[in-house]
Amino acid sequence: MLLTAGCADLKPPPPVARSSVAPPQTTAETVPPAAQPPAPANPSAPVAQSGGAAAEPAPAPATPSTSASAASRDSTAVNAPPSAPAAKSPPPANSPSPAPPAKATPPANSLPPAPPAKAPPSAKASPSAPPSQPPGKASAPPEAAKQNAPSLDLASLESRLKQTKAIGVLTKITISNQVDDLLSQFRAFYAGKLKTTLAELRRPYDLLVLKVLALLQDGDPALASALVASREAIWGILSDRTKFAAI
Amino acid sequence: MRTRLMGLAIAISMAAGVAGTSLAADDVSVKKDLFTVITLQGLPCGEVTGVTSKAENDHLVSCKDGNRYHVFLNAQGRVIVEKQ
Numbered sequence: 001m002l003l004t005a006g007c008a009d010l011k012p013p014p015p016v017a018r019s020s021v022a023p024p025q026t027t028a029e030t031v032p033p034a035a036q037p038p039a040p041a042n043p044s045a046p047v048a049q050s051g052g053a054a055a056e057p058a059p060a061p062a063t064p065s066t067s068a069s070a071a072s073r074d075s076t077a078v079n080a081p082p083s084a085p086a087a088k089s090p091p092p093a094n095s096p097s098p099a100p101p102a103k104a105t106p107p108a109n110s111l112p113p114a115p116p117a118k119a120p121p122s123a124k125a126s127p128s129a130p131p132s133q134p135p136g137k138a139s140a141p142p143e144a145a146k147q148n149a150p151s152l153d154l155a156s157l158e159s160r161l162k163q164t165k166a167i168g169v170l171t172k173i174t175i176s177n178q179v180d181d182l183l184s185q186f187r188a189f190y191a192g193k194l195k196t197t198l199a200e201l202r203r204p205y206d207l208l209v210l211k212v213l214a215l216l217q218d219g220d221p222a223l224a225s226a227l228v229a230s231r232e233a234i235w236g237i238l239s240d241r242t243k244f245a246a247i
Numbered sequence: 248m249r250t251r252l253m254g255l256a257i258a259i260s261m262a263a264g265v266a267g268t269s270l271a272a273d274d275v276s277v278k279k280d281l282f283t284v285i286t287l288q289g290l291p292c293g294e295v296t297g298v299t300s301k302a303e304n305d306h307l308v309s310c311k312d313g314n315r316y317h318v319f320l321n322a323q324g325r326v327i328v329e330k331q
Contacts, residue, residue, distance in 0.1 A: 168276060168281075168283060168284075169280065169304075170281065170283075170284045170304065170320070171280050171283045171284055171287065173320065173324070173325075173326045174283075174288070175287070177325050178287070211287060215283065
């Protein structure tokens with residue numbers, strides 16, 4: 001059994017040998033060689049998949065699909081043995097084992113651009129290898145975002161808001177008035193004249209940002225995205241007494 | 248002569264059409280601007296149906312829901328919306 005399991009990875013040799021023996025059954029023959037590994041391999045492979053699904057439920061959101069597929073495979077594997085141990089059990093085992101290695105490399109390479117969306121394929125491919133890669137590559141984008149956040153340019157943002165044609169003149173003045181009102185609230189808060197907390201001041205700030213975003217998102221989506229990107233940085237200034245005083 | 252007159256008439260009519268569309272666009276943009284200002288103040292106005300401009304930044308606005316507002320820019324540079 002162990003030998004057959006060890007040979008499970010070495011599928012090329014068996015098919016070639018059998019193909020030479022019986023060419024017409026090449027497709028069906030791929031099953032038998034795999035069928036031998038599956039029996040021993042099934043225990044190991046399903047365990048790895050189920051372990052990945054059970055032990056790594058949180059880390060891999062894509063596991064549902066893999067777990068579902070794994071479950072279907074397990075169910076097929078479970079159902080297969082009783083009905084036809086030799087004939088039906090091999091196919092399911094074969095298809096899973098050969099496919100993952102082939103799919104493993106592409107997803108791993110494609111993971112960096114969109115980790116969450118392509119996580120499922122990687123989880124299907126190889127449960128052990130992909131998990132280590134996504135975190136490392138996923139950590140890069142946030143760092144870049146954090147580096148971009150400090151590079152907030154309020155002046156350019158203000159000038160772009162003034163120049164955009166997505167907002168009418170009176171609306172711009174109204175927004176400016178509301179910004180001034182909010183700033184006066186912060187001044188009063190830091191001066192001790194306003195009895196409130198930063199958490200309570202966050203709500204009018206968020207509302208004002210949402211208002212501006214609602215006005216911009218259709219007419220000037222680029223500026224809207226720039227505002228979204230600067231949202232936390234602006235709050236960082238407002239919520240810091242020293243930074244706010246420097247405005 | 249006739250062809251020249253025809254060409255001139257066509258040009259004038261096209262210019263008038265362009266001017267009319269631009270005025271209509273301005274009217275639409277003003278209505279949209281006033282509607283946004285009113286709603287930003289938290290006041291109800293289903294849709295701006297009529298605008299009477301008293302000055303550059305002084306308008307009487309009629310809304311579809313029957314509300315009427317006086318929207319103007321005061322001396323302090325603030326946009327004021329007064330319900331009529």
